[in-house]
Amino acid sequence: MTTNIHASVNGEPCQFQCETTDTLLKVLRENLRMTGTKQGCGTGDCGACSVIMNGELVCACLVLAVECGQADIRTVEGLASAGQLHPLQQAFLDNAALQCGICTPGLLMAAKALLDKHPQPNETQVRYWIAGNLCRCTGYDKIVRAIMGCVS
Amino acid sequence: MEYCAPGTLADVCAALGAASGTVKVFAGGTDLLPRFVAGVNPPGLLIDIKHVPEAREIRRLADGGFVIGSACSGAQISAHAELVRSWPGLAEAMDLIGSVQIQSRATLGGNLCNASPAADSVPALIASRARCRIAGSDGERELPVEDIIVSPGRTCLRQHEFVVSFFLPARNPRSADAYLRMTPRTEMDIAIASAAVNLTLDQQGVVNECYVVLGAVGPVPVYALPAARILLGTRLDEEVRQRFRRQISALCRPISDKRGSAEYRTDVAAVLADRAALTAYNRASS
Secondary structure, eight states: OEEEEEEEETTEEEEEEEETTOBHHHIIIIISOOTTSOOSSSSSSSOTTEEEETTEEEEGGGSBGGGGTTOEEEOGGGTOBTTBOOHHHHHHHHTTOOSSOSSHHHHHHHHHHHHHHOSSOOHHHHHHHGGGSOOSSSOSHHHHHHHHTTOO | OEEEOOSSHHHHHHHHHHOOSOEEEESSOTTHHHHHHTSSOOOSEEEEOTTOHHHHOEEEOTTSOEEEETTOBHHHHHTOHHHHHHOHHHHHHHHTSSOHHHHHHOBHHHHHHTTOTTOSHHHHHHHTTOEEEEEETTEEEEEEGGGTEEETTEESOOTTEEEEEEEEOOOOTTEEEEEEEEOSSSSSOOOSEEEEEEEEEOTTSOEEEEEEEEESSSSSOEEOHHHHHHHTTSOOOHHHHHHHHHHHHHHOOOOOBTTBOHHHHHHHHHHHHHHHHHHHHHHHHO
């Protein structure tokens, strides 16, 4: 069954058609061609597809596209503005907090959701918050350092 | 697969009644979606209950009891300060499930209806004496949470029924609950044993009401009545706790798998129940 959905993606009104079994992740990547959001496990375990939906961090692979009517969706493509990297993106670069980069969009969105909700987390809170984002390259320390560097 | 998202309880019941093929009630989807998005047997109809007000509210009743909608997420429960104060054990059980991403979506009703032997919130719900409001095309009924799960992955809900909400009874003074679990990893893992304890003390600090429920040590949560009886009339002295631990282990019927042997689960369940009882006792005293 094909459904027509109106939502907002990175502040822009957005319309797409989807099957009822399509995930938000599939629609972002294949219908809207926004491939910044990565597919990892597809079962909510790795966090690579993390996006912010209505203010809450979710795995886009665990959200059905048909649920997204009127939803406010934020993806990694919306972080930079006017040619300027978001401070988190700059901090990830400055701290070499990525190698292969597959986990990076998800981690950036997770870190953004954290700082939106808790502007001054301590290191333990940062580590617990990103427990749902797997990275097999960095060993996490550089990622934690990058996020801590953005704490106001 | 058809999808609908009714805005009222009556419309959910009507959709359940009218469905001819397979139907699934859907809220957070963290257990449901990975199963059928891969193309494996999606249901004929998916009914999203997240727009039903009764399934989304957390409401404190005049007498101090609570109603929690079945589609309330872990994040929603953790953010409700009054509920967390009254039922810290239930709140910590729900909060242990998955990552931040999962907490945004996973629901209390889903954790029950998924009927996993290792479900974290279920032992805490049973220990709290919670009751389920169940609605369907043939009307409503109410059941205690311990009656819902009949075997791993199976509930007693009929084809055209769903859990609307949970009712938690009013708290007596000097009451508290606690929940502990053991996982092979620190985060993002499933319990190999768990224990929920809910107790009330009299003015002298003697336990006069006590409920103990174990998770992941049997096909369904273990309502540890004989163990709870050992704590009644005591202040949890060391000798009492020794007998309590032995009784807990005697009630365990776990499986062995790659995540934990039956022997280990049996031993650790006793330690967890003992520590949960102490935590609940200290919370109730303060």
